Amino acid sequence: MSDTIAAIATAPGEGGISIVRISGDKAENVLCKVFKPAAKDALPLASHLLTYGHAFEGDETLDECMAVLMRAPRSYTREDVAEIHLHGGGSTAERVLRACLRHGARLAEPGEFTRRAFLNGRIDLSQAEAVMALIRSRGEQARRAAVRQLEGGTAAFIRQAADELYSIQAGLAASIDYPEEITDDEAIADLAPRIRRLAAMLRAAVDEQGARIAREGLRVALCGRPNAGKSSLLNALTRQDLAIVTAIPGTTRDTIRGEITLNGCLITLTDTAGLRETDDPVEQLGVARARKALDEADTVLFIMDASQPLTAEDESLAKELQKRDVIPILSKGDLPSVNNRETLCELFPKAEVVQTSIADPESLENLKRLLTDRGQRGDRLALTQPRHLDAARRAAEHLTRAAEAMETGTADLASVDLLAAQQALAEITGDAVEEKLLDRVFSEFCVGK
Numbered sequence: 001m002s003d004t005i006a007a008i009a010t011a012p013g014e015g016g017i018s019i020v021r022i023s024g025d026k027a028e029n030v031l032c033k034v035f036k037p038a039a040k041d042a043l044p045l046a047s048h049l050l051t052y053g054h055a056f057e058g059d060e061t062l063d064e065c066m067a068v069l070m071r072a073p074r075s076y077t078r079e080d081v082a083e084i085h086l087h088g089g090g091s092t093a094e095r096v097l098r099a100c101l102r103h104g105a106r107l108a109e110p111g112e113f114t115r116r117a118f119l120n121g122r123i124d125l126s127q128a129e130a131v132m133a134l135i136r137s138r139g140e141q142a143r144r145a146a147v148r149q150l151e152g153g154t155a156a157f158i159r160q161a162a163d164e165l166y167s168i169q170a171g172l173a174a175s176i177d178y179p180e181e182i183t184d185d186e187a188i189a190d191l192a193p194r195i196r197r198l199a200a201m202l203r204a205a206v207d208e209q210g211a212r213i214a215r216e217g218l219r220v221a222l223c224g225r226p227n228a229g230k231s232s233l234l235n236a237l238t239r240q241d242l243a244i245v246t247a248i249p250g251t252t253r254d255t256i257r258g259e260i261t262l263n264g265c266l267i268t269l270t271d272t273a274g275l276r277e278t279d280d281p282v283e284q285l286g287v288a289r290a291r292k293a294l295d296e297a298d299t300v301l302f303i304m305d306a307s308q309p310l311t312a313e314d315e316s317l318a319k320e321l322q323k324r325d326v327i328p329i330l331s332k333g334d335l336p337s338v339n340n341r342e343t344l345c346e347l348f349p350k351a352e353v354v355q356t357s358i359a360d361p362e363s364l365e366n367l368k369r370l371l372t373d374r375g376q377r378g379d380r381l382a383l384t385q386p387r388h389l390d391a392a393r394r395a396a397e398h399l400t401r402a403a404e405a406m407e408t409g410t411a412d413l414a415s416v417d418l419l420a421a422q423q424a425l426a427e428i429t430g431d432a433v434e435e436k437l438l439d440r441v442f443s444e445f446c447v448g449k
């Protein structure tokens with residue numbers, strides 16, 4: 001932590017600006033070795049003020065640029081931080097970075113600036129991870145989830161749980177230390193339900209699927225019999241000519257993906273081969289891929305041709321999907337209908353049947369509304385990162401065991417599990433973490449952040 005680090009903070013490739021960032025005790029010193037302000041009276045550099053000048057090495061001018069020094073502790077890392085804003089493109093930034101390294105800075109490791117911000121107490125670990133989640137976010141919903149975490153939403157939720165846990169631990173300690181004043185029965189009556197409530201609150205916050213939807217968007221598979229109109233629907237929803245459409249059943253073989261954004265949520269639509277028994281080896285492979293897409297989907301669009309009667313195959317597939325989130329669709333609504341809604345409603349009693357026709361774009365609005373609702377599922381979650389979900393789940397399990405121990409008269413065992421729950425929660429905010437865990441978290445970062 002004591003050495004001064006440097007890295008290019010901007011993405012490689014052409015762009016308006018490239019930034020070299022330096023952090024550590026020697027940041028000002030290194031900056032002054034590679035940057036000369038244009039105004040003679042600009043030195044020593046004022047903190048947090050962008051100064052015009054030139055980057056140089058020896059007698060050579062490397063670029064016309066701006067630089068800023070942010071003195072500790074008012075900086076990203078809480079150390080002295082300097083930034084040199086150069087013209088975009090990799091080669092100038094690389095030359096300036098190399099000059100910084102020659103003047104005593106060391107190349108930063110991935111995420112090392114953020115790691116310092118965490119170690120210096122400016123942000124907790126969940127906020128540090130949010131920085132990377134924000135950088136990686138695709139779509140408005142993922143961005144919103146990352147910002148909630150960055151602003152301390154996850155930390156606030158976990159600290160609230162941890163506070164209640166400390167209070168329970170204190171109550172248990174008091175009942176063990178002063179058995180004359182607090183009887184076992186009193187302690188159990190007070191503490192066991194509180195432990196169970198806390199476990200339930202954490203379990204409710206662990207919504208793996210919702211969290212994945214918040215991070216990556218909703219996965220939707222388009223399934224149904226050959227010729228049902230799946231590929232036509234994919235093309236109509238994405239307004240692109242992605243999949244081949246013909247009147248020949250069995251046209252689609254590979255799975256075909258399209259993306260749309262509904263109210264900020266990324267929706268990945270996967271068109272699949274029509275499901276049927278077949279001797280054609282190519283079509284069999286297509287059906288296997290269709291089944292895989294079906295298994296991985298959050299939501300299944302079960303598409304049935306309204307102009308054709310329902311077959312036994314339709315019914316058996318519908319039965320198979322009964323435990324899944326299905327939107328039943330009657331396609332080709334512009335053709336004379338022989339397929340009735342009632343049969344579909346019987347097959348999917350809890351679902352709303354949607355009628356579509358590719359001839360009528362308005363008919364897709366209802367379907368989009370249903371997809372939008374599902375995409376919103378991850379919007380209010382306090383926990384969205386897999387690491388946090390895992391730790392919260394472990395905390396909830398320890399709490400359940402602690403409550404059981406209390407209720408069976410083994411309070412000593414309860415305190416062991418309460419402590420384990422407390423440690424699991426502390427892992428999320430980084431209040432108690434091992435170096436190895438930090439290495440793992442920050443290895444996912446990009447260099448320069």
Ligand SMILES: Nc1nc2c(ncn2[C@@H]2O[C@H](COP(=O)(O)OP(=O)(O)OP(=O)(O)O)[C@@H](O)[C@H]2O)c(=O)[nH]1
Nearest residue numbers: 226227228229230231232250251252274332357358
């Ligand atoms: N009139 C009408 N025809 C449609 C509609 N949707 C699809 N079709 C026609 O139905 C036929 C099959 O459409 P596809 O989209 O290829 O059906 P699919 O389910 O992808 O078929 P496979 O790939 O063979 O499984 C084509 O001739 C389409 O033009 C619709 O809403 N109205």
Ligand SMILES: [Mg+2]
Nearest residue numbers: 230231251252
């Ligand atoms: Mg198709």
